[in-house]
Each structure stands twice: as C-alpha cells, then as structure tokens.
Amino acid sequence: MTEHAPLKLERFLPYRLSILSNTVSQAIAREYQQEFGLSMTEWRVMAVLARFEPLSAREVAEHTAMDKVAVSRALSRLVDAGRVDRERHDGDRRRSVLRLSEEGWRVHDAVAPRARKHEREMLAQLTTEEIDVLARILDKLAPV
Amino acid sequence: MTEHAPLKLERFLPYRLSILSNTVSQAIAREYQQEFGLSMTEWRVMAVLARFEPLSAREVAEHTAMDKVAVSRALSRLVDAGRVDRERHDGDRRRSVLRLSEEGWRVHDAVAPRARKHEREMLAQLTTEEIDVLARILDKLAPV
DNA sequence: TGCAAATGGTTACAGATGAAACTATAACGA
C-alpha cells in the first residue's frame, strides 16, 4: 500500500491562524455590525481616517491594506451614511479629500473602545511573555 | 477641542492577525488554485478526508470549522471533479459516506507537500522559541 | 504644444459566502 502522509489540518499553522483570525474578527465585526450597520471594511476606513485625515482614497487603501475597489465601495457607503465628508482635491481633481464627519466621529468614539476591549480580552488569556513574542512574530511576518 | 483617541490600526492585534492570515492563506491558495483549480475550502475538505475518511458531510464540517453549506458546495464540486466518492450511508440514508477517489488522492499527494513547504518557509523566519510560543498561543486562543 | 502613459477612482461582471428556507429521512414520545 502506498504512503499518503495526510496533512494534519488541526496542526497546520496557516489553517490555525485563519481560524483564529476569523473568530476574533467576526466577534468584533458582529458587534459594530449590529449596532451601527458598519462592516469591517467600513470600520477600517473610519479608523485610518480618524488617525490620519485628511486622506485620499488611495492613501486609505495603503493604510488599510485593502484594495482600491473595496475602499471605494466602503467610502460610498460611508459618505451616503453621512459618516465621511468627501471633497475634491484642489490641485488634483482626480483625488478626493476625505474626513470623518461629526457623525463619523461619534461612531468612531463609540466603536473604538469596544474594539480595544476585544483586544484586551484576547490578550488577557496570554502571559506577558506570550504577548511580547506575539508582537515580535507579527512584526516579522506581517510588517505594517 | 475634544479628545478622540483614534485606534492605531497598524498596532491593533485583530487587524494584524487578519492581515497575516490573509497573506499566508492567499499565497498558498493561489498555488493550488492555479495548478489544480482547487479552492481553499475544497482543499480543506480533501485534507480532512485524507486523514479521517470515511466521513459524513457533517463530520467534515466539524473537522474543517466550515459551515455545512460551504461543505456541501465544496463537496458537490469535488464529486463532480471526480476527486471525492460519495455514497449513501447504509443505516441512515440521510447521511453521505465520503472518501477521496484515486484521483483525489493524487491531487492530495501533490498539494500536501506544497502546503507544508509554505508552512516551513513561514516558520523559517522565526526562532525556535518564537515557534514554540506561537504554538502555545494558538492552543490557548484557537483550540481545535 | 500634443499625445501616450500613468494615476485616482468607479462600474460591471463573475464567483464566493452566510442566513434562512426547504426536502428527505430518522428518532422520539404519547
């Protein structure tokens, strides 16, 4: 009989990472989805605007590691919802100039603490050594 | 002026995890997608069948952490492609009895080493301590 | 200048995904 060496999925790192990441992201996403009708992509856009506004759509894409189509769609929803203000760039009329609206800031200020809370709950299960090493691992494997 | 405390997305753990997981998974997925027309979900189904066959669809779902709809769809594609054999369970005619076909095993034996190679390349960037701690972290946060 | 290539952003299409409804079969309890 031939030897097949089946993959042990439950020990396979990329698989486990994907499970963990989906579990965590969905738990957080569910929260701001239900309460604010905000998708994960929309939240990411809001988060980078909160930190770096004003930005163009391309810059948002760079900061969020999303592609420009996803950003464009998230933005049109956010602008429609009155959470983001969009203007045209003076010198370059292709570019947009994006900022959180007052309402956008309100949503941000409500969501951000909950996101942080989820992160804390996750980290609470780890020792400080594990947290340090995890940060190092992420720096190595997924530099931002 | 009010204090807004914007979230530092690029330091936010769930975000970084999701980036890492997507990067890794997509790199692997691209490979078996191009060469075998195999999606990630289909590959996961094949991997658990390789290890635990025969299984019912529900059992596949449990092993892969996929929902039953996703499993059903992946299976119908795999059966159509002749990579999985599906029979009816003798005692319970609702249940299916799933096994890799010969062709399925050929695909599995071609894909599995590449998946492992990707994992090795990823781990090669880490020290043995980091690898150990990562395994511990995953055990704690995403027990399988 | 003026025309090709590059850039910012949107639209269109096709495939993937999740929730809920549905079909068929089996298990359970009066």
Add this chain to the structure above:
DNA sequence: TCGTTATAGTTTCATCTGTAACCATTTGCA
C-alpha cells in the same frame, strides 16, 4: 402507530469580494 421534533444535506437569495474594464484627469516627454 401516528404525529412531532431533530438531523443530514441542498437550494435560494441577498450580500460581498476580486478582477478587469472603464472614465477622467494629470504627467511625461517627443
């Protein structure tokens, strides 16, 4: 035994996502 409930699996629908094509504007250069 009959009727209710539970389970295995599929289908449907609405939404999401990625790729490619597209439009408008700007840049680069002959």
